[in-house]
Amino acid sequence: MRKQEKQKSLNVRWKEGTRTKANAADTYRFFESVREKNNGELDLDYAVDASRDKKSPLHNEIEWDDKKAGHEYRKEQIKYFVRTIEIIYDNAPLPVRAYESIKVERVPANDDENKSRTRNVYLSTEEILGSEDGRSQLLGQAIRDALAFKRRYAALSELSKIISVIDAEIDKIAKAEMAK
Numbered sequence: 478m479r480k481q482e483k484q485k486s487l488n489v490r491w492k493e494g495t496r497t498k499a500n501a502a503d504t505y506r507f508f509e510s511v512r513e514k515n516n517g518e519l520d521l522d523y524a525v526d527a528s529r530d531k532k533s534p535l536h537n538e539i540e541w542d543d544k545k546a547g548h549e550y551r552k553e554q555i556k557y558f559v560r561t562i563e564i565i566y567d568n569a570p571l572p573v574r575a576y577e578s579i580k581v582e583r584v585p586a587n588d589d590e591n592k593s594r595t596r597n598v599y600l601s602t603e604e605i606l607g608s609e610d611g612r613s614q615l616l617g618q619a620i621r622d623a624l625a626f627k628r629r630y631a632a633l634s635e636l637s638k639i640i641s642v643i644d645a646e647i648d649k650i651a652k653a654e655m656a657k
């Protein structure tokens with residue numbers, strides 16, 4: 478397992494194009510407090526409930542009118558903010574998503590025996606990269622995304638060099654995995 482170096486964050490910001498008036502740093506601290514209360518997981522249900530507080534940085538960003546939106550829609554609104562908050566590290570060339578979604582094992586309750594043993598959760602990207610399983614899942618998603626990019630834009634000759642690099646890097650990763 479490659480140990481992820483602890484990176485010092487310089488700045489928290491919204492991904493370019495994010496539609497919000499909420500402050501990114503305040504929202505990041507809010508999400509971190511949600512994680513602290515939920516064993517490191519950014520629990521969407523808890524985040525929605527905590528956003529009801531008028532002091533929450535996301536309170537004014539969530540649709541609270543039950544005639545217009547229900548709880549599941551509010552969770553989607555929270556997901557939008559989770560997916561668009563970025564951290565700029567001093568030793569990284571590009572901003573990094575603060576949180577990623579990965580599958581984790583769950584312990585089923587007695588009445589849950591037939592339900593899936595895995596569930597998707599949001600964890601900090603730094604934490605995911607520090608875990609062999611998390612890093613592997615994130616790399617797998619990155620490869621799927623790269624292949625989707627390749628399929629979508631293969632007809633554009635202007636992108637042929639990028640597509641060649643994608644192919645070469647995926648081959649290199651596959652060979653490294655087979656060598657393990």
